[in-house]
Amino acid sequence: MKKILFIILDGLGDRPSRDLDFKTPLQAAKKDNLNYLASKGIVGLLDPITPGIRPGSDTSHLNLLGYDPFKVYTGRGPFEALGLGMNLKPGDIAFRGNFATVDRDLKVIDRRAGRIESGTEKLAESLNMKMDDVEILAKEGVEHRIAVVFRGKGLSPKITDTDPHEENVPVKESRPLDDSGKKMADLVNRFTRKSFDILDSHPVNIERRNSGKRPANIVLLRGAGVVPELENFEKKYFLHAACIVGVPLISGICSLAGITPLKIKGATGTINTDMNAKIRGAIDSLSRYDFVLINIKATDIAGHDGNALLKKEIIERADRAMEPLRDILKDTVIMITGDHSTPCSVKDHTGDPLPIMIVTDGIRSDNVTSFDEISAVKGSLRIRGSDVMNLLMNYSDRAEKFGA
Amino acid sequence: MKKILFIILDGLGDRPSRDLDFKTPLQAAKKDNLNYLASKGIVGLLDPITPGIRPGSDTSHLNLLGYDPFKVYTGRGPFEALGLGMNLKPGDIAFRGNFATVDRDLKVIDRRAGRIESGTEKLAESLNMKMDDVEILAKEGVEHRIAVVFRGKGLSPKITDTDPHEENVPVKESRPLDDSGKKMADLVNRFTRKSFDILDSHPVNIERRNSGKRPANIVLLRGAGVVPELENFEKKYFLHAACIVGVPLISGICSLAGITPLKIKGATGTINTDMNAKIRGAIDSLSRYDFVLINIKATDIAGHDGNALLKKEIIERADRAMEPLRDILKDTVIMITGDHSTPCSVKDHTGDPLPIMIVTDGIRSDNVTSFDEISAVKGSLRIRGSDVMNLLMNYSDRAEKFGA
Incomplete structure (x- = not known):
């Protein structure tokens, strides 16, 4: 059984941007590590809820973690x-x-x-x-x-x-x-x-x-x-679980689900968050936990600001911080995606799908060599948020057989 | 917020035809405008109900408009x-x-x-x-x-x-x-x-x-x-809505939903319908309405007749009529699909999926440059009828956020 590293680049998905020669920030960014991981893994498009639905960060994280937001999301309060x-x-x-x-x-x-x-x-x-x-x-x-x-x-x-x-x-x-x-x-x-x-x-x-x-x-x-009673995440999946999240809304949801929030020095939930510390901290935590969720909020902030150049830069910083991920593929299933698109041209969440990758040694790579919205169309995944935990349980050799 | 043009080429989907060198009518047709629009938009395959279900025109239109046919379709009468x-x-x-x-x-x-x-x-x-x-x-x-x-x-x-x-x-x-x-x-x-x-x-x-x-x-x-009480379409989506439909069954469903049927001179619901009038009429109506549905029945009639050459010709006529659509992409989200496949080799509706495209300025084109059943496989959409309105609301910047 492998460990699971669950990386959310908040608001990652985007649309072609005039400022980036009609590429998306993810397309335009130099991202050797993301591309390397994509080339080793399976890639595709994710609808965080269902196609076209404009997710909040809350409803999306709930769905990605296996909690049906149509059931547990009972009001904004x-x-x-x-x-x-x-x-x-x-x-x-x-x-x-x-x-x-x-x-x-x-x-x-x-x-x-x-x-x-x-x-x-x-x-x-x-x-x-x-x-x-x-x-x-x-x-x-x-x-x-x-x-x-x-x-x-x-x-x-x-x-x-x-x-x-x-x-x-x-x-x-x-x-x-x-x-x-x-x-x-x-x-x-x-x-x-x-x-x-x-x-x-x-x-x-x-x-x-x-x-x-x-x-x-x-x-x-x-x-x-x-406040909904979320089935305890650790019991639901038999995973000892932690999260490294700067945004109170998301760490609050994790707490409700019984996922332990970890404090990492320098991880802030802002544009200036120390991404190296966050990724290193997550890798270290995998010695004590089976499942670690990281949320990097900075991408979403740049999207809300409508700043495609900044979003591209933040993706490049995140990419550099991901270098150590290359070394943990043997024992870890890494998922990288976002919780929704926040196109710089819209400055708010949209229902556009976003790229997702799942990578670990031995997985059946689908030969997508760039991690971006357009290349992802050629990948093997075309999934919804509610599929994600099932896929991760499968590729970490933790899934229970349904039937005999 | 953009306007929405909802174009149904009735019975559009098909299978390879002996008479067309084993191409589908849509593959064989000369269709510069459809191809242009596809190359600017997102493309894929649509299951009007769910994969394999053979839709009626009624159940399909209901589902495409956001009404669950399993709930509202209570009998043929x-x-x-x-x-x-x-x-x-x-x-x-x-x-x-x-x-x-x-x-x-x-x-x-x-x-x-x-x-x-x-x-x-x-x-x-x-x-x-x-x-x-x-x-x-x-x-x-x-x-x-x-x-x-x-x-x-x-x-x-x-x-x-x-x-x-x-x-x-x-x-x-x-x-x-x-x-x-x-x-x-x-x-x-x-x-x-x-x-x-x-x-x-x-x-x-x-x-x-x-x-x-x-x-x-x-x-x-x-x-x-x-006769079901359909939630009023205009209230459900906050869209002032009209339709240009020759077929009584479909205009009847639109009326039940509170979508205003418009009369366009020359639009008949037959093989000889004036497609130019229909498309021009729809574009004109967009100044008064937020949402206009067009149904072009002729494609389905050719399918039921088993006449692949005729179906190809009708698609070519529809394509020529669509020339003006190139000029409204800035303020309009255009969807083009069918309500089901009516393969000429079967002469009746089948549950085969059919191509769909959604196009508007700024959308994340997925580089599919031909609008047909086979090219659509390489697009980014793989959706069901019930997803369509959510996607259109998203791309017209009208969707409400689900969550925060």
């Missing part, structure tokens, strides 16, 4: 909270929220509290509380954004939003959508009122008023979802 | 009635039927009333009636065929046929298959008896008897199905 680094537990009810400005009658004046930019850490902190037997956790996001998590027994996401989604109307009362939501709706309404009581007189807001800014004096909630 | 141009409403119960000849005791003498060829329009007309609170609509088909629709409250398709499917036995009494079918079975039995009362003495039948022909003096019903 839990994944927004994971993305902020909150430590969630299955059964928690999580919401996306806004700090907003209301008047004395709780009429919404500004859904974004004057696009508040600072002080939200303290505001969020003041909202952590216990209500009856339920624990409430709050964490600020970017600008006016906040995530709020309710932890306790008898909770359900089957309620309506308090966010009216428009201004100059009162904050909405949350209503249960079915019997399971009664307790939750009551808690949410009390929390909303309480958030006004706490925030309206909070020092941060007193200072905002003094400098003529709108107070962030209430929290509006939406997108309730229950 | 409704689609037979749509194919005759009847204006159906969700919840209507529709049957396929035969004009037949029975004796005084309602014993079936001839299930096809001597293969009656004329007069059925008047016969069907005489069967439109109201029974209790239920409206009954009848429309003649080819030869002895007829469709009958029951419209009203409390109706269900859960009943047995009155057609005994053999001769020299009595007309069958319809029985409910469950409680929901009681009212329906009663209505059907009364309608059947009434059809005899009306038809047996109808002038058309008196004349038939006088000239020694068998009277079409009863209607035998089979294939009960409920």
